[in-house]
Amino acid sequence: MPTPDGVQVTGPLQPGFEEVLTDEALAFLADLHRRFDGRRRELLAARDTRYDALAAGGTLGFLPETQEVRDGDWQVAPPAPGLEDRRVEITGPVDRKMTINALNSGAKVWLADFEDASTPTWENAVQGQLNLRDALDGTIDFTADTGKSYALRTDAPLATIVVRPRGWHLTEKHVLVDGERLSGSLFDFGLYFFHCAQRQLDAGKGPYFYLPKMESHLEARLWNDVFVRAQEALGIPRGTIRATVLVETYPAAFEMEEILFELREHSSGLNAGRWDYIFSVIKKFRTRGRDFLLPDRAQVTMTVPFMRAYTELLVRSCHKRGAHAIGGMAAFIPSKDEAANAAAYEKVEQDKGREAGDGFDGSWVAHPGMVETCKEAFTAVLGDRPNQLDEKREDVHVTAEQLLDVASTPGQVTEAGLRGNISVGIQYLHAWLGGQGAVGINGLMEDAATAEISRSQVWQWLHNDIELEDGQVVTRELVDRLVEEEVAELPGDPEQYAAARDTFLSVAVADEFAEFLTLPAYERMS
C-alpha cells in the first residue's frame, strides 16, 4: 500500500481497510501528528507533575490564574443541528450489529465508542471507521450467524452520531509517523473527520465528538487547536465541529468552566462521566490512606456527598454558559431474571429522574432496552422543551471542600467487595483481551471505566493495609488467595483466564501503579 512520506502502516490490511487508510487520509493524520503530538506528550507529563504534588500531600482546587474566565461574560456556541434535544443518548461499540441497533434504538444520540466500550484492536479501530462511513451512506447491513439480518430503519429518525475517540494517553501502534506511534485520539478523530465530516454536513448534521479523560483546560485547548487545524485543512468552516467533554477526572472537576471556555466555539457541553470520575478520585489520592478511602464499589452511588457536589456543579457550570449538561451511565442492563429485571428498570428510572430533576438536559443508557425509560424520565421534566438550558441552577454553590469530601462517604470495605472487584476485573480483562470492550456481568454493564474502579480499589486497599469490615487486613496473600478462588468460580477451564489474571495482577497489585489498565493490556496485543 502506498503511504505518504514518513508514514508506515504496520497493521494487516483486511478487505476494505484501504478505503479508510487512503494516502490522503494518512497524510492528514501525519499533519496532525507533526503539529500536535509534542504538545500531547507535554500535557501527559504535566499530569505526572500534578500527581507528584498530590502524592506529596498537596490538594486540588479552583485555579487562581483562571479566575477571569470564571468571572467573564461569555457563552458557548448554540446547539448544532441534531444536538438540540439530547434527552436520551445510547452508547456502545462500533461493530456492525451494534451500530445498526444503536442508530435504530429511538435514542436522540448515539455515542459511537472507540473508548471505554472498545478494545482498540487494529480491526476494531479500522473496521469501526468503515462501519460509520457505511452507516452515513445508508449502506450498512449485517447478517448474524443465526440468520437474523439487520438494516437501518426508515420509519423513524436515526440517532445523531457523536464519536468518542480514545483518550490522549493511548497510542495507535499500527501507524507510525516519522518512526513514532500516532496518538489513538488523533487516529480515531482524524479518520472519522476526514471521511465523514462532509457526509454529516450533507445529511444536515455535522462532525460531533465526545472527548474523554481530560485532566485540564490545557488539554481542551489542544483539542480545540486540533479542530481548528482539521477544519482549515479540509475547507470546513471553523466552528462546525461540536464536542461534549466528559468531566471524568478529579482535576477536571475544578476546571469545568475553563474547559467550556477553551472549546467555546466548538463546545456542545459537558457530561458527568461518573465511572471514570470515581476511578480518578481513587487514583489521584491512592496513597493518602483513609482520607480518600471509598467503600465497596456498589456503595459509591450518585447521592453520596462528593458525587452530588460534582453533578450539581456540572449542571450549574454548563447552564451558566449555554451548554448542555448530560448525565452519566446507569450501569444496570436488562436481565432474563424477572425480579432482577424489574429492579434494574426501577434503578435506571430513579437515576434518570434524579438527573432530570437536577437540571441535566439528557442522559446515557447502555442498552436499547433502557432508551424509553430514560426518555420518559426526561420528558416528564422537559415536556416539549428540547432541553432545560433555561434552568440556571443559580441556587448551586459548590466549594472545593465539597468536591474533596470523600471521607464522609458512608459504607464499608468488605471481603465481598474485594472478591467482586477481583472477579469483575479478571472477567472484564478476559473479554477486553478477546476484543470485546464492554460486557454484561451480574446484571451490570462493565467497561474500561468500571473495571478501573475495581482494580484501583484493590490496589488502594492493599497498599494502605486497609482492614476489612470483618477484621482481615488486605494483604498480598489474601488477594492472591481470593484471585485463585474467584478464577476457579468462573465458567470453563481456569487456564483460559491466565492472561487476564496476569494483567489484573499487574494493575491491581504491583507496586508501580499503571496509569490506565488499558496501557499494559494494549502492549499484550499484537
Ligand SMILES: CC(=O)SCCNC(=O)CCNC(=O)[C@H](O)C(C)(C)COP(=O)(O)OP(=O)(O)OC[C@H]1O[C@@H](n2cnc3c(N)ncnc32)[C@H](O)[C@@H]1OP(=O)(O)O
Ligand atoms: C463508563 C462508560 O463509558 S459507559 C459507555 C461505554 N459503555 C458502553 O457503551 C456499553 C454499551 N453496552 C453494551 O455494550 C452492551 O449493552 C453490553 C455488552 C453491556 C450487553 O450486551 P449484550 O450482552 O449483547 O446484551 P443483550 O443480549 O441484552 O442485547 C440485546 C440486544 O441489544 C443489543 N444491544 C445491547 N446493547 C447495545 C448497545 N449499547 N448499542 C446497540 N445495541 C445494543 C444487542 O446487540 C442485542 O441485539 P440483538 O437482539 O439484535 O442480538
Ligand SMILES: O=CC(=O)O
Ligand atoms: O465515560 C463515562 C464514564 O462514566 O467513565
Ligand SMILES: [Mg+2]
Ligand atoms: Mg469514561
